Amino acid sequence: MVRDIENIQHSFSTENDGNISKKQTFLTYGEQDKFAYYLLKLVASLVIILLLGMIAMLLNSSLSAIEEFGIGFALNDNWNPVEDEFGALAFLFGTLVTSALAILIAAPLSISVAVFINEILPTKLGKLISLFVEMIAAIPSIVFGLWGIFFLGPFVKDVLTPFLKSNFGFLPLFQGASFGIGILTASIILAIMITPTITSICREVLKTVPKIQKEAALALGATRFEMIKIALIKPSFSGLTGGVVLGLGRALGETMAVAMVIGNSPTITASLFSPAATMASVIANEYAEADSDLHLSAMCYIGLLLFLVTFIVNSFARAIVWKKQRKARG
Amino acid sequence: MKSLFSLILVLLMATNTYAVTKVNGAGATFPYPMYSKWFSEYNKNNKDVQFNYQSIGSGGGIRQLIKQTVDFGASDAPMKERDMKKAAWPVKHIPTVLGAVSVAYNLEVDSNLNLDGETLSAIFLGDISKWNDGRIQKLNPSVKLPNKDILVVRRADGSGTTSIFSDYLSTVSTKWESKVGRGKSLKWPVGIGSKGNEGVTATVKQTEGSIGYVELAYALKNNLPTVALKNKAGEFQKPSVKGVSLSAASLKKDAKVTASIVDAAGKGVYPISAFTYILLPVKEETVQLKEVKKFLQWALTKGQDMTEELHYAPLPTSLAAKMLEEIK
Numbered sequence A: 001m002v003r004d005i006e007n008i009q010h011s012f013s014t015e016n017d018g019n020i021s022k023k024q025t026f027l028t029y030g031e032q033d034k035f036a037y038y039l040l041k042l043v044a045s046l047v048i049i050l051l052l053g054m055i056a057m058l059l060n061s062s063l064s065a066i067e068e069f070g071i072g073f074a075l076n077d078n079w080n081p082v083e084d085e086f087g088a089l090a091f092l093f094g095t096l097v098t099s100a101l102a103i104l105i106a107a108p109l110s111i112s113v114a115v116f117i118n119e120i121l122p123t124k125l126g127k128l129i130s131l132f133v134e135m136i137a138a139i140p141s142i143v144f145g146l147w148g149i150f151f152l153g154p155f156v157k158d159v160l161t162p163f164l165k166s167n168f169g170f171l172p173l174f175q176g177a178s179f180g181i182g183i184l185t186a187s188i189i190l191a192i193m194i195t196p197t198i199t200s201i202c203r204e205v206l207k208t209v210p211k212i213q214k215e216a217a218l219a220l221g222a223t224r225f226e227m228i229k230i231a232l233i234k235p236s237f238s239g240l241t242g243g244v245v246l247g248l249g250r251a252l253g254e255t256m257a258v259a260m261v262i263g264n265s266p267t268i269t270a271s272l273f274s275p276a277a278t279m280a281s282v283i284a285n286e287y288a289e290a291d292s293d294l295h296l297s298a299m300c301y302i303g304l305l306l307f308l309v310t311f312i313v314n315s316f317a318r319a320i321v322w323k324k325q326r327k328a329r330g
Numbered sequence B: 001m002k003s004l005f006s007l008i009l010v011l012l013m014a015t016n017t018y019a020v021t022k023v024n025g026a027g028a029t030f031p032y033p034m035y036s037k038w039f040s041e042y043n044k045n046n047k048d049v050q051f052n053y054q055s056i057g058s059g060g061g062i063r064q065l066i067k068q069t070v071d072f073g074a075s076d077a078p079m080k081e082r083d084m085k086k087a088a089w090p091v092k093h094i095p096t097v098l099g100a101v102s103v104a105y106n107l108e109v110d111s112n113l114n115l116d117g118e119t120l121s122a123i124f125l126g127d128i129s130k131w132n133d134g135r136i137q138k139l140n141p142s143v144k145l146p147n148k149d150i151l152v153v154r155r156a157d158g159s160g161t162t163s164i165f166s167d168y169l170s171t172v173s174t175k176w177e178s179k180v181g182r183g184k185s186l187k188w189p190v191g192i193g194s195k196g197n198e199g200v201t202a203t204v205k206q207t208e209g210s211i212g213y214v215e216l217a218y219a220l221k222n223n224l225p226t227v228a229l230k231n232k233a234g235e236f237q238k239p240s241v242k243g244v245s246l247s248a249a250s251l252k253k254d255a256k257v258t259a260s261i262v263d264a265a266g267k268g269v270y271p272i273s274a275f276t277y278i279l280l281p282v283k284e285e286t287v288q289l290k291e292v293k294k295f296l297q298w299a300l301t302k303g304q305d306m307t308e309e310l311h312y313a314p315l316p317t318s319l320a321a322k323m324l325e326e327i328k
Helices: A002-019 A030-062 A063-074 A089-120 A121-136 A143-170 A183-207 A213-219 A224-234 A239-251 A256-263 A279-286 A294-330 B002-016 B033-046 B058-066 B081-087 B118-124 B136-139 B161-174 B175-178 B195-207 B214-220 B240-249 B288-300 B302-306 B317-327
Strands: B021-027 B049-054 B072-075 B093-107 B152-154 B190-195 B211-214 B228-230 B271-282
Touching: A002 B058, A002 B175, A030 A063, A030 A213, A030 A294, A063 A089, A063 A294, A089 A121, A089 A183, A089 A224, A089 A279, A089 A294, A089 B175, A121 A143, A121 A183, A121 A239, A143 A183, A143 A256, A143 B195, A183 A256, A239 A279, A239 A294, A239 B021, A256 A279, A279 A294, B021 B058, B021 B288, B033 B049, B033 B093, B033 B302, B049 B288, B058 B072, B093 B161, B093 B195, B093 B214, B093 B240, B093 B288, B118 B152, B118 B161, B118 B175, B118 B228, B152 B161, B152 B195, B161 B175, B161 B211, B161 B271, B175 B288, B190 B195, B195 B211, B195 B214, B211 B214, B240 B271, B240 B317, B271 B288, B288 B302
Parallel strands: B021 B049, B021 B072, B152 B190, B152 B211
Antiparallel strands: B072 B271, B093 B211, B093 B271
């Protein structure tokens, strides 16, 4: 570092002196620029190469399953390792349902928390609370899983299920036996896990709303609630949506905690109390001990599908955010 | 800084003066506690060899052995024909200890439950869904069974335990064999899957009315109530290390060690058990291979005395002797 500075100073002084400069410095300014440019270019393209490499690897290892099952793989719900018959529909279902339910719980919660921290709490207290919220993101997912097994599962079984059954028992969603392990428990765990992600993005989005806009709303006689609704939530709606979709992206890929509480049964049912399985959880569960090549390949195929689903969700989020930015620029 | 560096250098050189043979193995997770204990005990008297065993699962162990990245493999189930063909040399199966699967349950009844293979498979098939079903009642005439739903708890991850358990159910029930079959991962008709023996244990402990299968060592360590199973001799046997060793003793003298020993004949036998194997390549003797054989000779003799404290069943002495011949 110090040498660099000396070098620069040196080249400064010699540059002014004229022709000897090139001999004494290692690189000229132009060369330095070029060097940095190519270095950064290399690093940036490495990221893309890494991504493409991962896709290529996944494609390559799922090739035999793609040949065997084709596109129908995603629409077939039979997963039988003993007979070497594989289909991903049940896992696709489990992944999409748990993630959607998690978003349904986490989105209103996170946006409310963000508004509460930004607008209602005093700054210092808000910072403290947001620190706690962000700390949730630092909890390892296996700890969430254990908590799910030992606390949330029994809670769902003994408290939540009787409540839901007695109030909404007429819906097919809340019928059937509940053992505390299944779609509902997994979704609640997921919701808690993605709350910090969504909250912090929403806070950033809400911060961009100009103060003058909020004050204007208040000056026009709006109550605090109306101000939040009209001047805060409405203009930043697409940004908030982007944050929620990014949370969804995380929920789709979450593995360990879900695998521990979802019941790992690749079935498609209407009841939220019944067990299911997700794409990520089946890979984590069965990969280590799979001994048939087709089984391994089928799991890579599931990985590829999961990649595709997350990719679509993330592009969707990006599109929303970009659209919003373009609008903001006018 | 400099002195620290030279200190490290000196230490490195010092350790290098020993010629340590490194032996790599990979495979089954089930015997891992036993193997790691064996390696450390063996190492006390054999400082010139160092065993490195990665418990990545039986399937992974077989794959690594075929790819020749390890010196020996380990597996709960014998290698399949098609895997044998992939290997560059024949593979010898050496059983080391026996594992057993116990059926644990959580039900408030005043005495221990008895079941037979047929009923057990009906429960895991979902044909019996209530605890007070007539078929269960018949086996437990003196027990007052509650009118409760049965929750089947099983492994979600691919596992040798599942393989042994499904081998037993397939042996005793033709319906199970045709509908589900044998394997490390199955298409289960009912129930919920938990991860690992610890996951199944936790779910069973917490859920009244549940029944699940776990490794014998797990049930013994956690004091779970376990089902007494009816063996071929007609006795109801609770899982025990002794009952498991007896089922291995039923193996005929000229039978292959890779043969299944579930539902074995004989008195005192506990019916759900299997060997776990070390897989040895039959090839030109390398230094590593020689060390593995030396270790196995120790494990099959002195090592067998350490099995019971870790809740594994030792091999019957006749079989251990036969294996010692085999290794030579």
